[in-house]
Amino acid sequence: MTFPSLCRHIASYVSSVLILLLCLFVGQLAAKYSGGVLPGSIVGMIFLALLLSLGLVKLHWVEAGANFLIRWMALLFVPIGVGLIDNLELLANSLVAILLTCLLGTVLIMALAGWLFQALERRQ
Amino acid sequence: MSDLMMPLFYFLLTILVYLAAVHLQRRIEHPLLNPVLITLLVLVCLLLGLGIPYVDYQAGGHWLSDLLAPSVVALGVPLYKQIKQIKRELPGVLLVVALATIFALTSTVVLAILVGAEAEIAISLAPKSVTTPIAVMIVEQMQGEPSLGALAVIVTGLLGAIAGIPLLNLMGIREPKSRGIAMGTACHALGTARIVQEGGEQGAYSALALVLSATISAILAPILVPLILQWII
Numbered sequence: 001m002t003f004p005s006l007c008r009h010i011a012s013y014v015s016s017v018l019i020l021l022l023c024l025f026v027g028q029l030a031a032k033y034s035g036g037v038l039p040g041s042i043v044g045m046i047f048l049a050l051l052l053s054l055g056l057v058k059l060h061w062v063e064a065g066a067n068f069l070i071r072w073m074a075l076l077f078v079p080i081g082v083g084l085i086d087n088l089e090l091l092a093n094s095l096v097a098i099l100l101t102c103l104l105g106t107v108l109i110m111a112l113a114g115w116l117f118q119a120l121e122r123r124q
Numbered sequence: 125m126s127d128l129m130m131p132l133f134y135f136l137l138t139i140l141v142y143l144a145a146v147h148l149q150r151r152i153e154h155p156l157l158n159p160v161l162i163t164l165l166v167l168v169c170l171l172l173g174l175g176i177p178y179v180d181y182q183a184g185g186h187w188l189s190d191l192l193a194p195s196v197v198a199l200g201v202p203l204y205k206q207i208k209q210i211k212r213e214l215p216g217v218l219l220v221v222a223l224a225t226i227f228a229l230t231s232t233v234v235l236a237i238l239v240g241a242e243a244e245i246a247i248s249l250a251p252k253s254v255t256t257p258i259a260v261m262i263v264e265q266m267q268g269e270p271s272l273g274a275l276a277v278i279v280t281g282l283l284g285a286i287a288g289i290p291l292l293n294l295m296g297i298r299e300p301k302s303r304g305i306a307m308g309t310a311c312h313a314l315g316t317a318r319i320v321q322e323g324g325e326q327g328a329y330s331a332l333a334l335v336l337s338a339t340i341s342a343i344l345a346p347i348l349v350p351l352i353l354q355w356i357i
Contacts, residue, residue, distance in 0.1 A: 023197045039261060039342040041196035046339070048200030049207065059201070066198035073195050073313075074160045075142045077256045079185030081164045081278070083271030085171055086178045090245070090269065097241040098272070101249050102279045105232045106310050107291060109253055110284075113224035113333070114297035114306030120216050121299055 009064075016065020019057055023048040131184030138185060141166050156286070158314070161278055192257040199255075199335055206332040217305065221333050224309045225340040226348070228253045233352045243353055244268055250349045251341050252276035255312040258338040262345045277312065284311020285318040300325045308333030 001009070027044025031037075051057040084091060091098075145159035145166075171181055182189075207214060229250050236246035248268035251259040256277045263273035288311055292303050300323055307315040308330035316334055320327030 020194045020197050023200065024194055027197065037346070039258075039265070041193040041261065042258065042339050042342045044193075044197040045200040045203065045335075048197055049204040052200065052204040053207070059204075063201060066201040069191065069195040069198040070202070073192075073255075073257060075139065075163075076188050076192050076195055077260060077274055078138055078142060078160060078163050078167065079182060079189050080260050080270050081160070081274040082167050082171065082181060082185060083178055083269075084164070084275060085168055087269055087271055091272065091275070094241050094245050097236060097239045097245065098249060098276060099279065100239045101232060101236045101241065102252055102276055103283060105228070105235050105249075105252065106280050106283050108231050109224060109228045110288070110291060110306045110310035111295050111297075112227050113220060113309040114292060114295060114302045116223060117216070117220045117305045118297055118299050118302040120220060121302060124216075 012060065012064040013068075015061045016063070016068075019048070019051075019062045020044075020065060020069075023051070130180065131187070134181045134184035135187050136184075138163070138167065138188060156282070158278065158282055158285070161282065164278075192260065196257050196261075199338075202331055203335045206328055206335070209328060210332060213301075217329070217332060218336060220305060221309055221336045222340055224305075225253075225337045226344065228309070228337070229341060229345055229348050230352055233349055234356060237353075237356050243357065245272060246353065247349060248272040249276045251345055252280045253310050253312060254338045254341045255334055258342055262342055265346050266349055278314075281311050281314025284315030288315050288318055289322065301329045304329030304331075305333045309337045312338070 023044040024041065025044075026047050027038075027042070028040040030043040031040035048057070048062070052059060052062075142159060142163045145157075145162035148162065149157045149159050167181075170176075171178070210217065232250050232252055233246045236249050237243075241249070245268075247266050248263050248270070249272070250266070250268075251262040251273065254262065254277070256274060259273050259277045260270045263270045284307060288307055292306060297303055297306055303322070304316075304319055304326035307319040307326070311318075312334050316327065316330040319330050
């Protein structure tokens with residue numbers, strides 16, 4: 001990697017971090033002033049999409065860092081899942097209920113969403 | 125010094141186990157070898173076996189959890205790209221995903237209570253069709269148990285990755301966009317990762333549905349779920 005391209009590479013990550021943090025900050029402000037009704041990170045996400053569609057933020061300013069975080073998203077929630085070790089009793093008592101709910105619920109939701117959109121497509 | 129060493133060790137251990145699990149999945153392509161599921165199993169067994177309490181582990185683990193909020197913000201990038209692509213059909217997609225999301229929250233809570241779960245568990249399961257970081261935040265906000273919520277999200281996602289495509293065929297959902305929306309709404313990122321292998325159109329609609337359903341859930345769940353619980357119990 002040549003020196004200028006390395007610099008561009010680093011700059012693209014630095015600008016990503018700054019923009020993501022700015023959007024998160026805006027989201028958290030909105031969450032605070034809505035009394036916690038609006039979820040901060042979601043508002044931040046919509047704010048970022050808005051900045052992008054208005055052209056105030058260019059895609060290549062933020063893409064490097066965003067793609068990096070999204071690629072590693074699955075890893076990020078492992079520590080929360082590990083919290084299961086503090087809830088083993090709760091888990092053991094309701095494992096069957098959890099599995100049944102996930103199984104039946106997923107089938108129902110999938111059917112409803114698929115059929116609804118298919119019906120809508122056919123009408124048009 | 126040792127105040128920092130152990131958290132750093134747990135932090136690095138989590139990353140290493142995860143990388144090994146990703147490597148394993150690439151070698152043996154099987155949907156049950158989901159890297160998150162493997163990493164969770166390994167870490168849970170290790171901590172329980174060595175008698176390490178969760179608080180000690182989380183001293184390093186929270187460095188990863190703290191990145192969840194910025195990673196949700198980062199989803200704004202794919203959201204922007206998909207909206208640009210799908211502009212014309214956005215109202216229809218929004219309508220269907222909104223209805224399906226309300227149904228998802230309602231049916232999950234009702235089902236959980238029907239099969240005998242307590243209210244705390246029903247709350248934790250409610251956002252099971254939503255991508256993990258957002259689901260965890262929703263559960264935290266409603267004072268459920270985040271780790272149970274995370275588990276329900278993985279189980280749901282694995283179900284989509286393994287059985288989603290045969291299920292869609294069985295249900296007669298053949299139109300590609302509808303297949304994508306069904307998968308994205310019901311089985312979030314894991315389902316999306318599977319349906320995108322079938323075609324780019326399915327993938328794009330699935331990804332859009334997953335972001336939209338997560339957003340709608342985050343806004344509605346804290347209001348809707350307590351109401352449903354009140355009504356049913």
